[in-house]
Amino acid sequence: MRGIWLKSAGLLMVLLLFSLLLAGCWDYHELETLFIVTGVGLDKAAEPEKMEIILQIGKTRSPATGSSDSSNQKDSIILMKAIKDTTVEGIMQLDQNSSRTLLLHHNQMMILGRDIAEAGVKGRIDGFLRNQEMRMEILVMVADRRAEEILSAKLEEEQISSMYLYGMMQDLYNISPYYKIRMLDFVSRLRDGTSSAVAPIVKLDELEDKKELKLEGMAIFKEDKMVGSLNDQELQGYIWTMGDVRQSGVAAQSDKGRAVFHIAKLETKREVGLKPEGNVRVKLSVYATLDVAELRGFGEMTPLELMPYLVDLSEKQISQQIMAAFKAAQELDADIYGFGLDFHRLHPKVWKTIKKQWDQLFRELELDVEVNVKLPATGQIAKSLEMEDAKP
Amino acid sequence: MRIDKGSISGMQFMFAMACYIQASTLLTSFVAAVTTQDSWLAALFGSLVCLPLIWLFRSLMVMFPNQNLLEILDEVYGPVLGKILGAAYCWFFITLASINLTDLGDFTKLTIMEETPNVVLLIMCILVAAMAVRKGVSLVTRFSDFFVTVAFSILVVSIVLVLNQIKPANFLPIFDQPPIKYIQGTHIIATIPYGELVVFLMIHPNAKMSRRDTGRYLLWAFFLGGFTMLFIVLRDVAVLGNTLDMFTIPSLVTLRLVNLGMALSRVEILFVIILIMLLFFKIMVLYYISVLTVAHLLKIKKYRNLVLALGALMVTYGLTLYPCPVRHAASAQETVPFIWSPFEILLPLLTFIVAKIRKLPVRKEM
Numbered sequence: 001m002r003g004i005w006l007k008s009a010g011l012l013m014v015l016l017l018f019s020l021l022l023a024g025c026w027d028y029h030e031l032e033t034l035f036i037v038t039g040v041g042l043d044k045a046a047e048p049e050k051m052e053i054i055l056q057i058g059k060t061r062s063p064a065t066g067s068s069d070s071s072n073q074k075d076s077i078i079l080m081k082a083i084k085d086t087t088v089e090g091i092m093q094l095d096q097n098s099s100r101t102l103l104l105h106h107n108q109m110m111i112l113g114r115d116i117a118e119a120g121v122k123g124r125i126d127g128f129l130r131n132q133e134m135r136m137e138i139l140v141m142v143a144d145r146r147a148e149e150i151l152s153a154k155l156e157e158e159q160i161s162s163m164y165l166y167g168m169m170q171d172l173y174n175i176s177p178y179y180k181i182r183m184l185d186f187v188s189r190l191r192d193g194t195s196s197a198v199a200p201i202v203k204l205d206e207l208e209d210k211k212e213l214k215l216e217g218m219a220i221f222k223e224d225k226m227v228g229s230l231n232d233q234e235l236q237g238y239i240w241t242m243g244d245v246r247q248s249g250v251a252a253q254s255d256k257g258r259a260v261f262h263i264a265k266l267e268t269k270r271e272v273g274l275k276p277e278g279n280v281r282v283k284l285s286v287y288a289t290l291d292v293a294e295l296r297g298f299g300e301m302t303p304l305e306l307m308p309y310l311v312d313l314s315e316k317q318i319s320q321q322i323m324a325a326f327k328a329a330q331e332l333d334a335d336i337y338g339f340g341l342d343f344h345r346l347h348p349k350v351w352k353t354i355k356k357q358w359d360q361l362f363r364e365l366e367l368d369v370e371v372n373v374k375l376p377a378t379g380q381i382a383k384s385l386e387m388e389d390a391k392p
Numbered sequence: 393m394r395i396d397k398g399s400i401s402g403m404q405f406m407f408a409m410a411c412y413i414q415a416s417t418l419l420t421s422f423v424a425a426v427t428t429q430d431s432w433l434a435a436l437f438g439s440l441v442c443l444p445l446i447w448l449f450r451s452l453m454v455m456f457p458n459q460n461l462l463e464i465l466d467e468v469y470g471p472v473l474g475k476i477l478g479a480a481y482c483w484f485f486i487t488l489a490s491i492n493l494t495d496l497g498d499f500t501k502l503t504i505m506e507e508t509p510n511v512v513l514l515i516m517c518i519l520v521a522a523m524a525v526r527k528g529v530s531l532v533t534r535f536s537d538f539f540v541t542v543a544f545s546i547l548v549v550s551i552v553l554v555l556n557q558i559k560p561a562n563f564l565p566i567f568d569q570p571p572i573k574y575i576q577g578t579h580i581i582a583t584i585p586y587g588e589l590v591v592f593l594m595i596h597p598n599a600k601m602s603r604r605d606t607g608r609y610l611l612w613a614f615f616l617g618g619f620t621m622l623f624i625v626l627r628d629v630a631v632l633g634n635t636l637d638m639f640t641i642p643s644l645v646t647l648r649l650v651n652l653g654m655a656l657s658r659v660e661i662l663f664v665i666i667l668i669m670l671l672f673f674k675i676m677v678l679y680y681i682s683v684l685t686v687a688h689l690l691k692i693k694k695y696r697n698l699v700l701a702l703g704a705l706m707v708t709y710g711l712t713l714y715p716c717p718v719r720h721a722a723s724a725q726e727t728v729p730f731i732w733s734p735f736e737i738l739l740p741l742l743t744f745i746v747a748k749i750r751k752l753p754v755r756k757e758m
Binding site for chain 1 (some may be wrong): 502564565645647
């Protein structure tokens with residue numbers, strides 16, 4: 001009996017000793033010792049090889065001190081900047097020179113300054129892919145001028161600009177998944193060979209009393225260099241070409257009046273094929289279900305005449321915007337739609353023979369757009385005030 | 393001579409094998425780098441090619457229901473050649489265990505414990521495994537059904553979570569690469585997950601199952617494991633597309649991409665759970681079998697004394713095996729399938745043929 005007691009007492013001692021060993025934890029991270037990075041920006045530095053690495057750090061604050069005091073507002077972010085050859089060197093330097101450890105897990109986005117995007121990004125983003133703290137779902141955006149001004153912007157709506165942009169992109173994602181470019185999508189396009197990567201452009205508007213961040217078209221990359229951009233109208237055309245649109249609207253103007261339609265659903269189907277003469281032809285069929293959202297004018301038309309007219313009008317508008325985007329892409333020789341990839345996927349054998357001349361083929365590519373619009377709903381009212389027979 | 397007298401049920405044996413195959417599916421990156429978007433085809437072909445192999449293992453198990461691999465070798469090739477082959481297998485098992493041990497270290501380092509030294513992870517794993525190995529086969533295989541269920545559920549959940557990111561077009565074009573790539577991919581799949589089932593020839597005498605059941609259990613294990621692998625590869629290709637071959641662990645990246653609103657994201661911990669669980673199981677099985685093989689070769693009745701010594705050997709061997717993960721991946725893609733093939737395919741086949749020619753086993757009781 002005594003033996004058992006002795007044995008268990010001995011075992012207990014050993015276990016207690018183990019707890020001493022386990023208590024020490026060498027890679028602990030406490031919240032008050034961390035700098036949580038919310039956005040990373042890259043800008044071109046004065047020396048050609050180097051770049052400016054800008055980290056935006058969201059400050060951790062206790063709600064008690066932060067809520068009412070407005071003077072605190074401007075301190076909600078910290079901006080850190082280093083000039084180095086690579087991202088990781090920059091981050092390491094910043095990490096050494098700060099009182100806290102940098103935590104990259106919650107980084108929301110990578111913003112490329114326009115200069116660096118135009119100079120080529122392939123050699124600049126390796127760190128983002130390799131570092132296991134970085135995620136492939138971070139957003140990629142291009143700053144209209146410099147990334148720094150985007151990250152340092154103090155907005156009214158949201159104190160941390162990258163959180164604001166994240167929310168904005170999430171909203172746009174609900175309209176169409178093609179607005180939101182994650183690191184994965186960006187890299188996938190870069191690796192593809194023939195497709196051109198795109199990334200939304202964000203622009204800082206400095207108004208008199210406040211600053212605003214806006215989405216301003218989409219940057220187009222050729223290889224890994226930004227070569228141009230789509231403006232807002234063209235961007236809409238691009239999004240419609242890609243299909244899978246759930247919200248947003250179409251505005252169309254004719255000599256009879258102006259009509260705005262709400263998109264309930266817009267799907268596309270595309271067929272890529274080789275014509276006998278040797279050039280590529282893409283047949284794009286757009287199937288859209290729209291609602292009438294607002295009308296102005298059209299006074300002399302009856303509702304019965306109006307509906308077919310509106311269908312026609314919206315079809316023309318959609319097709320025109322799609323063509324405008326396509327022309328813009330074609331001028332830049334940038335296959336932003338992935339037509340080459342489509343061709344590769346559907347005709348892998350033929351692809352091998354034409355892959356080399358894809359640039360040439362894309363320049364001469366024929367796009368046939370066929371838009372089918374259904375206009376099932378007119379909103380709460382069937383007639384508008386301006387219509388002839390609405391008057392008593 | 394039966395060293396471990398413990399016995400397990402046929403079901404347990406089946407789940408152990410299924411779990412073993414599932415554990416190997418974590419290594420799909422090896423094949424992803426070779427066949428990219430067609431990796432699922434490689435997985436499918438690899439599985440189909442392995443059906444005859446499964447049948448071969450079954451035949452050996454049925455022909456020699458009471459003898460493990462070493463005893464079979466002894467009986468078929470005679471004591472001298474049998475011992476030499478046995479020693480070769482012994483090297484094979486220990487190497488396999490060490491490689492998987494390094495995998496566990498590397499992957500854990502890559503996923504959650506970045507700053508923990510590798511050796512600590514390895515020793516922790518080996519110590520826990522040693523406890524089970526000392527208790528024998530019944531404890532080694534006891535949790536396999538639980539592990540299989542958890543791994544399968546996590547797989548299903550993860551597929552549901554990434555449904556919104558699946559792009560079916562990622563699978564196209566099919567058969568776009570030179571045929572040799574498919575052969576290489578199939579070969580990798582055939583040797584790395586399935587061929588390794590040869591280790592179960594060491595413990596089948598402990599499983600209580602009838603002649604007919606042997607084939608059934610093997611086939612079920614094959615289907616459970618095979619489906620897991622196929623679906624993991626399909627999921628990763630559908631989500632990652634042409635970036636698949638870029639990543640060290642594609643499945644981890646896939647799970648990291650999960651994003652259902654703000655609430656359901658960052659679920660890579662699910663992957664880490666199955667990673668540690670399954671690799672631990674695989675290491676435990678290989679560890680147990682290595683110990684058993686050494687004990688057999690040296691004719692040691694009480695194999696328990698060997699356990700810790702062999703564990704220490706495996707840790708040091710594992711740590712010095714590859715200088716870096718890149719070399720490891722390269723060898724898994726290029727050399728390992730060729731070195732493994734003799735042990736996993738050629739020797740069992742030869743043994744089967746020789747046994748048939750020599751009309752073995754001689755029925756002693758008759």
